[in-house]
Amino acid sequence: MRLSHARRNSLITGVTTLVVASAATAALAIPQSGHTVEVAAPAAAVSVDGKPVTDQGQADAAAAAAQAQAGQATQAKAQADAAAAAQAQAQAAAQAATQAQAQAQAQADAKAQADAKAQADAKAQADAQAAASRSQQRQNLNAAPTYSGTPQQIAAQMVPAGQLQCFSNIVFHESSWNPLAVNASSGAYGLVQALPGSKMASAGPDWRTNPATQIKWGLDYMNSRYGSPCAAWSFWQVHHWY
Known part of the structure; x- marks a missing residue:
C-alpha cells in the first residue's frame, strides 16, 4: 500500500x-x-x-460513543413499540370484523328461523281451517234430513253450490247418474263407483240403493283425498279415474 x-x-x-x-x-x-x-x-x-491524546479526550470520546449507543437503543425501542402498537391495532380490527360477521350471521339465522316458523304457522292454520271445513261438511251431511228427488236433485241439495258442477261431471262420467251401476271389469259400484262398493257402508247401511247415501260417501271421499270435488275433477281429467 x-x-x-x-x-x-x-x-x-x-x-x-x-x-x-x-x-x-x-x-x-x-x-x-x-x-x-x-x-x-x-x-x-x-x-x-x-x-496530543490525553485521558480527558479519551473519556470524552467514550462518553460520546456511549451517548450515541444510548440514542440508537432509544430509537430501536421506539420503533419496536410502534410496531407492537400497530400489530395490536390490527389484531383489534380483525377481532372487531370477526365479531361483526358473527353478529350478522346470528341475525340472518334468527330471521331464517322466524320466517320458517311463520310459514309453518301459516300452513298449520290453513290445514286446520281445511280440516274444520271438511268436518263441518261431514256434520252437515250427517245432520241432513231425508232427501227426495232424482240423484241430480239430491246432489244439488247436498253438495256446496261452488262444487256441484265438478261433482256432477265426475258422477256423469263414472255412472251416468245410475245408483245401481256396476263396472263389469273392476266391480266398482254406484253413482261414484266406489271400489269396492261396500266402502259406502260407512255413510249408511242402505248404500246399495239410496242415492243420498252414495252421494254423501262420494262427497266425503273427494274432500278427504283431494280437498274438494273440483280438485278431484282436475285429477280425473288427467287420469280418467280418481
Whole structure:
C-alpha cells in the first residue's frame, strides 16, 4: 500500500515525538561531588498525527460513543413499540370484523328461523281451517234430513253450490247418474263407483240403493283425498279415474 507524502511525514513526526517523550521519562544520573542526583523529566503527551491524546479526550470520546449507543437503543425501542402498537391495532380490527360477521350471521339465522316458523304457522292454520271445513261438511251431511228427488236433485241439495258442477261431471262420467251401476271389469259400484262398493257402508247401511247415501260417501271421499270435488275433477281429467 502506498502512502501520500503528507501522511508519511505525519507518521514520522508522531513516532519521533513518541521516542523523545519516552527518553525524557528516564532518570538522569549526574555525578557531582560524589553524589548522584536523579532528575525526573516532565511527562510529555503522546501525539498521533501531530494531535496530543490525553485521558480527558479519551473519556470524552467514550462518553460520546456511549451517548450515541444510548440514542440508537432509544430509537430501536421506539420503533419496536410502534410496531407492537400497530400489530395490536390490527389484531383489534380483525377481532372487531370477526365479531361483526358473527353478529350478522346470528341475525340472518334468527330471521331464517322466524320466517320458517311463520310459514309453518301459516300452513298449520290453513290445514286446520281445511280440516274444520271438511268436518263441518261431514256434520252437515250427517245432520241432513231425508232427501227426495232424482240423484241430480239430491246432489244439488247436498253438495256446496261452488262444487256441484265438478261433482256432477265426475258422477256423469263414472255412472251416468245410475245408483245401481256396476263396472263389469273392476266391480266398482254406484253413482261414484266406489271400489269396492261396500266402502259406502260407512255413510249408511242402505248404500246399495239410496242415492243420498252414495252421494254423501262420494262427497266425503273427494274432500278427504283431494280437498274438494273440483280438485278431484282436475285429477280425473288427467287420469280418467280418481
